[in-house]
Amino acid sequence: MIDWxxxxxxxxxxxxxxxxxxxxxxxxxxxxxxxxxxxxxxLLKPARHDVLWRVLFILGLAGSPFIxxxxxxxxxxxxxxxxxxxxxxxxxxxxxxxxGSGCTSGHGICGISRLSPRSFVATASxxxxxxxxVYLVKHITG
Amino acid sequence: xxxxxxxxxxxxxxGLGLILSGMANPAxxxxxxxxxxxxxxxxxxxxxxxxxxxxxxxxxxxxxTASLIGExxxxxxxxxIDRRLVLGSVIFGIGWGLAGYCPGPALASLFLGFKPLVFVxxxxxxxxxxxxxxxxxxxxxx
Numbered sequence: 412m413i414d415w416x417x418x419x420x421x422x423x424x425x426x427x428x429x430x431x432x433x434x435x436x437x438x439x440x441x442x443x444x445x446x447x448x449x450x451x452x453x454l455l456k457p458a459r460h461d462v463l464w465r466v467l468f469i470l471g472l473a474g475s476p477f478i479x480x481x482x483x484x485x486x487x488x489x490x491x492x493x494x495x496x497x498x499x500x501x502x503x504x505x506x507x508x509x510x511g512s513g514c515t516s517g518h519g520i521c522g523i524s525r526l527s528p529r530s531f532v533a534t535a536s537x538x539x540x541x542x543x544x545v546y547l548v549k550h551i552t553g
Numbered sequence: 554x555x556x557x558x559x560x561x562x563x564x565x566x567x568g569l570g571l572i573l574s575g576m577a578n579p580a581x582x583x584x585x586x587x588x589x590x591x592x593x594x595x596x597x598x599x600x601x602x603x604x605x606x607x608x609x610x611x612x613x614x615x616x617x618t619a620s621l622i623g624e625x626x627x628x629x630x631x632x633x634i635d636r637r638l639v640l641g642s643v644i645f646g647i648g649w650g651l652a653g654y655c656p657g658p659a660l661a662s663l664f665l666g667f668k669p670l671v672f673v674x675x676x677x678x679x680x681x682x683x684x685x686x687x688x689x690x691x692x693x694x695x
Contacts, residue, residue, distance in 0.1 A: 412590075412591060412592060413591075413592055413593075413594060414584060414591035414592055414593045417581065417584055417591075417593045417595070418593050418594060418595055419574075419575055419595050420595065420598050422573055422574060422575060423574045423575055423576075423595040423596070423598040423599045423602070424574075424598040424599070424601060424602040425573055425574070425602065426569075426570045426571065426572070426573035426574020426575070426576065426599055426602065427570065427574055427598060427599035427600060427601060427602020427603040427604075427605070428570070428602040428603070428605065428606055429566055429567075429569055429570030429573060429574075429602075430566075430567055430570035430571065430574070430599065430602070430603040431570075431602060431603035431604065431605060431606025431607045431610075432566055432570075432606055433562075433563045433564075433565075433566035433567035433570060434563075434567070434603065434606070434607055434610075435606055435607065435610040436559055436562065436563045436566065437559065437560070437563040438610060438611065438614055438620070438626075439610065439614065439620055439621050440555065440556065440559040440620055440621055440622055440624070441556045441559055441560060441563070441620060441624055442619065442620035442624035442625055442626040442627055443624075443627050444627070444628065444629065445563060445567060447567075447655075447656040447657040447660060448656045448680075451656060451660065451676075451677070451680065452680045452683075452684075455677075455680055455681060455684050456684060463557060464556055464557055464560040465560075467557050467560040467561040467564065468560040468561065468563060468564035469564060469660055470561065470564065471560070471561040471562065471563065471564025471565035471566075471567070471568065472564040472565070472567055472568040472657065472660045472661050472663075473564075473568070473660055473661060473663040473664055474564075474565060474568070474664075475564070475565050475567070475568020475569050475571070475572060475661050476568070476572060476577070476661065476662070476664070476665060477664075478565060478568075478569065479568075479569055479572045479573075485572050485577075486572075486575060486578055486581075487578075488577055488578040488579060488580070488662060488665065488669075489578060489579065489580035490579050490580070490652070490653070490668045490669070491579070491580060491583075491653075492579070492651065492652040492653070492668070494668070494671055496651055496652060497652050497654075497668055497671045497672045497675065498671060498672075498675040499648070499651060499675075500648040500649075500651035500652035500654065500672065500675070501648065501652070501654075501659075501671070501672040501673065501674065501675025501676040501678065501679060502648070502675050502676070502678060502679040502682070503644050503645065503647050503648025503651070503679065504645055504648035504649060504652075504654065504655065504656065504659075504672075504676050504679060505648075505675065505676040505677060505678060505679020505680040505681075505682070505683065506641075506644055506679040506680070506682055506683050507641050507642065507643070507644030507645030507646070507647070507648060507679075508641070508645045508655075508656060508680075509641070509679075509680050509683040509684075510637060510640065510641030510644065510683060511637065511638050511639070511640070511641020511642040511643075511644070511645055512629075512631065512637075512638065512641065514645060514655050514656045514657070515649075515655045515656075515657065516567075516655075516656070516657050518642070519600060520600065520603040520604065520607060521607060521611070522629075523600070523604055523607075524603075524604050524607030524608045524610070524611040525611045525615070525628070525629075526608075527629070528632075528634060529629075529631060529632065529633070529634055529638060532634050532638060532639065532642075533638055533639070533641075533642040534642075536638075536639050536642035536643050536646060537642040537643065537645045537646035537649060538586075538646065539643075539646065540642070540643040540644075540645070540646025540647050540649075540650065541586040541646040541647070541649045541650035542586050542587075542588050542650070543646075543650070544586070544646065544647045544649075544650025544651060545583055545586040545587045545588075545590075545650045546587075546588075546589050548650070548651065549587060549590060550589060550590065
């Protein structure tokens with residue numbers, strides 16, 4: 412059953428276009444894939460001339476809510492998870508994205524745009540695992 | 554020097570896209586993963602918007618060896634679909650389904666409060682665990 416109340420097709424498609432433009436800019440000028448887990452993870456074994464651009468990308472990302480609030484009213488994020496769940500979830504996301512070589516951005520957007528079979532498999536795997544997890548947490552144990 | 558400016562800009566644009574699309578809000582992401590409940594398909598439109606831009610750009614870049622300013626084009630070369638790719642993606646998906654955060658939205662929310670900060674710290678912790686396990690494995694001659 413589709414949740415028509417929360418479904419935001421236009422804003423989500425428009426936001427997706429901005430994300431696509433960011434990935435395009437990063438590829439066409441910097442020659443790199445805008446994969447967030449890889450950009451962050453690369454800071455953990457820093458190489459020469461390979462640190463500053465990563466930090467700046469992350470600062471741009473982390474600064475975006477402040478720029479957004481100059482242009483419009485951002486929706487308030489709702490985080491239902493408690494601290495313990497956030498820690499467990501963060502650990503799993505950190506380990507999983509590095510072991511699987513990518514996340515929603517690197518595989519889900521850039522990889523599918525490259526028509527990479529690896530990224531199709533990765534994206535299907537994490538979306539399916541996420542759906543099963545929500546089903547178990549919300550509808551079985553919840 | 555221009556790559557530093559474009560890294561900051563790409564990160565910012567990426568973050569603005571995440572906020573506009575609703576993906577910086579964990580509750581909305583969980584609404585997408587809750588396919589057996591009240592399902593919010595917005596995330597599909599985010600991917601559609603991003604890939605609509607990404608597909609032609611990545612198709613164009615595939616034939617090049619350097620970016621527009623002469624940086625090497627670093628496109629992934631891995632082709633194999635293995636246990637590592639699937640298992641890593643499944644671990645990531647479980648964490649994603651637990652809290653509703655993947656790496657991009659988490660970093661875009663980094664300065665917005667205690668909960669995203671906890672998640673990001675745990676995620677970096679998970680990436681450190683991955684690096685340590687990888688170097689131990691390399692050290693044991695495997």
